[in-house]
Amino acid sequence: MRIVALGTGQPSVRPKQASACWLVELGNGDKFLFDVGSGCHERIAAQKIPYDYLDKVFISHLHVDHYGDLASFWLGGTVMNRLTPLRIWGPTGATPEYGTKYALDLMQKMYVWDVATRMGFVDFRGGALEVHEFPYDSVNNVIYNENGVVVRSVPAIHTIDGAVSFILEWNGLKFVYGGDTFPNKWYVEHAKGADVAIHECFLPPTLLVTKQGFTPSEGLMVGSQAHSSPEQFGKVMSLVKPRLGVGYHFYNDFDTAPEVRDRVRKTYSGPLALALDYMVFNVTKDDIRVRMSAVDEEIWPSPPLKKKNPPDTSKMIPFSDFIRSGALALPKVVGPIFDEVNEKYGTKIEPTWK
Ligand SMILES: [Zn+2]
Numbered sequence: 362m363r364i365v366a367l368g369t370g371q372p373s374v375r376p377k378q379a380s381a382c383w384l385v386e387l388g389n390g391d392k393f394l395f396d397v398g399s400g401c402h403e404r405i406a407a408q409k410i411p412y413d414y415l416d417k418v419f420i421s422h423l424h425v426d427h428y429g430d431l432a433s434f435w436l437g438g439t440v441m442n443r444l445t446p447l448r449i450w451g452p453t454g455a456t457p458e459y460g461t462k463y464a465l466d467l468m469q470k471m472y473v474w475d476v477a478t479r480m481g482f483v484d485f486r487g488g489a490l491e492v493h494e495f496p497y498d499s500v501n502n503v504i505y506n507e508n509g510v511v512v513r514s515v516p517a518i519h520t521i522d523g524a525v526s527f528i529l530e531w532n533g534l535k536f537v538y539g540g541d542t543f544p545n546k547w548y549v550e551h552a553k554g555a556d557v558a559i560h561e562c563f564l565p566p567t568l569l570v571t572k573q574g575f576t577p578s579e580g581l582m583v584g585s586q587a588h589s590s591p592e593q594f595g596k597v598m599s600l601v602k603p604r605l606g607v608g609y610h611f612y613n614d615f616d617t618a619p620e621v622r623d624r625v626r627k628t629y630s631g632p633l634a635l636a637l638d639y640m641v642f643n644v645t646k647d648d649i650r651v652r653m654s655a656v657d658e659e660i661w662p663s664p665p666l667k668k669k670n671p672p673d674t675s676k677m678i679p680f681s682d683f684i685r686s687g688a689l690a691l692p693k694v695v696g697p698i699f700d701e702v703n704e705k706y707g708t709k710i711e712p713t714w715k
């Protein structure tokens with residue numbers, strides 16, 4: 362099992378840390394994304410993984426820092442050579458409008474113009490969404506079971522009903538991903554035996570006040586009641602006793618990390634990593650290696666895995682006469698561009714604008 366941290370920061374993204382996103386790669390070739398928070402798409406792209414492999418996304422809750430890059434990943438993926446539908450698992454809410462299905466129905470409506478522009482131009486099979494909503498209050502029930510990989514969900518306690526954490530098991534290895542949560546009994550009970558247990562570890566309230574301009578009340582309420590402070594995170598890890606406990610969801614800098622670590626150590630003395638973007642965890646039954654990975658900033662999309670179909674040009678929506686009247690066809694400029702391509706690839710493609 363290989364785990365890559367692709368978003369470890371706070372809701373306000375910054376160059377060093379995107380918002381929540383974790384990639385799990387298994388030795389059987391399967392890949393899973395847990396949350397796709399704001400800013401994580403470029404980090405996903407930096408992994409150089411063909412998009413057809415990245416077709417499974419599990420959303421812990423509907424805060425923007427946990428699924429804010431979903432639209433970019435979904436629609437961007439259609440021109441980054443994903444030719445399979447995007448499959449998304451997410452919780453219900455206390456009422457339908459707080460559930461994942463409702464949110465993603467609206468997302469598709471929000472991007473109706475974007476979808477309309479792409480359908481007639483590229484093989485748009487990757488634009489299909491497959492949404493699996495599961496009850497947020499189910500405890501340790503299976504929500505995914507394919508290829509020897511089982512994913513379960515447990516409830517989380519975070520701002521209102523409708524947040525969850527995930528447990529993935531494969532080949533005798535157990536990965537637990539905690540979305541945002543106040544310490545809760547379900548995580549403690551069902552994360553037990555984890556090889557890697559990830560759980561939020563928010564900045565201490567005093568740092569939220571001094572470095573981020575929170576009022577003391579906001580610092581306490583956000584940092585220790587809506588989220589888990591380093592001391593609370595440490596206590597949860599002491600109860601779970603994973604082979605490796607991983608804290609994330611804070612600005613991990615030279616001046617914050619020592620204090621966060623000291624506070625975690627008040628309540629937890631076991632194996633610990635405080636995550637940064639691009640940190641990689643290689644997990645076997647005998648060993649867990651933690652190291653930072655290098656990134657290619659000039660990454661291009663990987664070639665498609667499947668043969669591309671011609672776009673369905675019947676889906677093209679024609680311009681109005683008004684917009685058509687403004688086009689400068691420039692045949693002497695565009696003609697040679699088409700000639701070059703047609704000669705090189707043996708095609709007979711003609712310009713739309715003549
Ligand atoms: Zn949240």
Ligand SMILES: [Zn+2]
Binds near residue numbers: 372424426427610
């Ligand atoms: Zn969050």
